[in-house]
Amino acid sequence: MCIRDRCKSKRWDEALEKPAIDYSELFDPDVGQLPGVTVFEIENFLPNQLEEVFHGKFYEGDCYIVLRTTYDVAGNLDWQIYYWIGEHATVDKMACAAIHAVNLRNFLGANCRTIREEMNDESDEFLDIFNQDIIYVEGGRTPSGFFTIEEVHRPPRLYRVSTVAKRLNFYSVPLSLNSLDPRFVFLLDTVEKLTVWYGERSKMVLRTKARLFAEKKNT
Numbered sequence: 001m002c003i004r005d006r007c008k009s010k011r012w013d014e015a016l017e018k019p020a021i022d023y024s025e026l027f028d029p030d031v032g033q034l035p036g037v038t039v040f041e042i043e044n045f046l047p048n049q050l051e052e053v054f055h056g057k058f059y060e061g062d063c064y065i066v067l068r069t070t071y072d073v074a075g076n077l078d079w080q081i082y083y084w085i086g087e088h089a090t091v092d093k094m095a096c097a098a099i100h101a102v103n104l105r106n107f108l109g110a111n112c113r114t115i116r117e118e119m120n121d122e123s124d125e126f127l128d129i130f131n132q133d134i135i136y137v138e139g140g141r142t143p144s145g146f147f148t149i150e151e152v153h154r155p156p157r158l159y160r161v162s163t164v165a166k167r168l169n170f171y172s173v174p175l176s177l178n179s180l181d182p183r184f185v186f187l188l189d190t191v192e193k194l195t196v197w198y199g200e201r202s203k204m205v206l207r208t209k210a211r212l213f214a215e216k217k218n219t
Helices: 091-108 124-129 204-218
Strands: 036-043 046-049 057-059 063-071 077-085 114-118 135-137 157-164 167-173 185-189 194-198
Touching (some): 036 091, 063 091, 063 124, 091 114
Parallel strands (some): 135 167
């Protein structure tokens, strides 16, 4: 083989270098270094790590990344990475969830694939992370990155609480006494505090779940 053949130049697209990504700008250095669950919500194109109190609570208009860290049989760290898509999430949130799930995998040096989970069609493996008990909340907690949102005072909201496949669901209803059906349990969200109202004919199991949820969020 002649020297010219061995030194053949690369095609133009092969010669392009991908820009280096500084993952430290996206994820804290201790992410995925201990067993447990870490959840990120997508906010203004970026992953925002959530406090544990918000784990398992998914807004229909948002997207999330869920990292499960365990040890394998050899005692090495092992990771599972999911990205969850809300039914009413905007395109930018959906795209960023998928992109940053891959960025998280690269940050950890993990060999796993990233797994897409869609609202109302979650896998059993995903639900097991939250003990088969996840909560859907109407609306979105974070703004789309494509829009500038002015901060406004949010009025109190009233939700009718129900369970679907062992998951708590919250349905927004008009803030009125006429909405209080004695067959159901309701949750009043004033931002600062959650208050539970029990209908006299509501199920005890639903009362207990709603009470525990409110107590957890109020602490």
